[in-house]
Amino acid sequence: xxxxxxxxxxxxxxxxxxxxxxxxxxxxxxxxxxxxxxxxxxxxxxxxxxxxxxxxxxxxxxxxxxxxxxxxxxxxxxxxxxxxxxxxxxxxxxxxxxxxxxxxxxxxxxxxxxxxxxxxxxxxxxxxxxxxxxxxxxxxxxxxxxxxxxxxxxxxxxxxxxxxxxxxxxxxxxxxxxxxxxxxxxxxxxxxxxxxxxxxxxxxxxxxxxxxxxxxxxxxxxxxxxxxxxxxxxxxxx
Numbered sequence: 144x145x146x147x148x149x150x151x152x153x154x155x156x157x158x159x160x161x162x163x164x165x166x167x168x169x170x171x172x173x174x175x176x177x178x179x180x181x182x183x184x185x186x187x188x189x190x191x192x193x194x195x196x197x198x199x200x201x202x203x204x205x206x207x208x209x210x211x212x213x214x215x216x217x218x219x220x221x222x223x224x225x226x227x228x229x230x231x232x233x234x235x236x237x238x239x240x241x242x243x244x245x246x247x248x249x250x251x252x253x254x255x256x257x258x259x260x261x262x263x264x265x266x267x268x269x270x271x272x273x274x275x276x277x278x279x280x281x282x283x284x285x286x287x288x289x290x291x292x293x294x295x296x297x298x299x300x301x302x303x304x305x306x307x308x309x310x311x312x313x314x315x316x317x318x319x320x321x322x323x324x325x326x327x328x329x330x331x332x333x334x335x336x337x338x339x340x341x342x343x344x345x346x347x348x349x350x351x352x353x354x355x356x357x358x359x360x361x362x363x364x365x366x367x368x369x370x371x372x373x374x375x376x377x378x379x380x381x
Contacts, residue, residue: 314338
């Protein structure tokens with residue numbers, strides 16, 4: 144996987160997520176000990192969506208972040224977009240919010256929305272998988288209204304500290320094992336990809352610098368889960 148880029152990488156990621164769509168939510172709950180629910184709540188908090196505001200959840204998967212946004216702001220207009228169509232099919236069947244959001248197949252590098260369409264753009268585990276991080280940031284900035292917020296949830300390379308060996312054991316062996324037990328061979332493959340892509344990803348500081356370089360003000364982040372997860376946010380300049 145590490146040697147893939149561009150369209151090959153995109154095709155690999157799309158097929159991988161489609162194969163595990165039915166078990167994705169359960170596996171995420173198990174490997175994070177349920178902490179992923181808190182992380183998504185933090186994403187929605189940082190999005191600061193106004194009443195009747197509009198939110199785009201890009202790489203929405205089964206809709207966890209979008210549904211959390213509707214819990215917090217029931218009058219919001221929420222759009223879920225992803226290129227893994229089977230993930231969205233699972234999300235659309237989920238009660239009570241699956242029928243309350245708009246679902247659309249979309250490429251994060253070529254969003255099918257007009258400039259200045261949304262008050263907030265959020266993503267969960269997009270940036271680690273996208274082939275062109277600056278391009279994805281530029282597209283999200285384009286569809287945001289001036290003053291709108293971008294919020295990013297993603298994994299981070301484990302920091303160098305005493306916990307790193309234990310964290311790496313969990314990433315390399317624990318997570319793939321959970322994936323295999325719960326989701327079979329396809330899930331085991333997908334969750335072997337997780338530590339590989341995490342180790343090769345940007346540090347939280349590097350990603351914050353990229354968010355700032357893309358033109359967002361107040362680019363900040365909060366590290367979570369012993370430094371292996373982070374939420375980044377910024378504001379589109381007016």
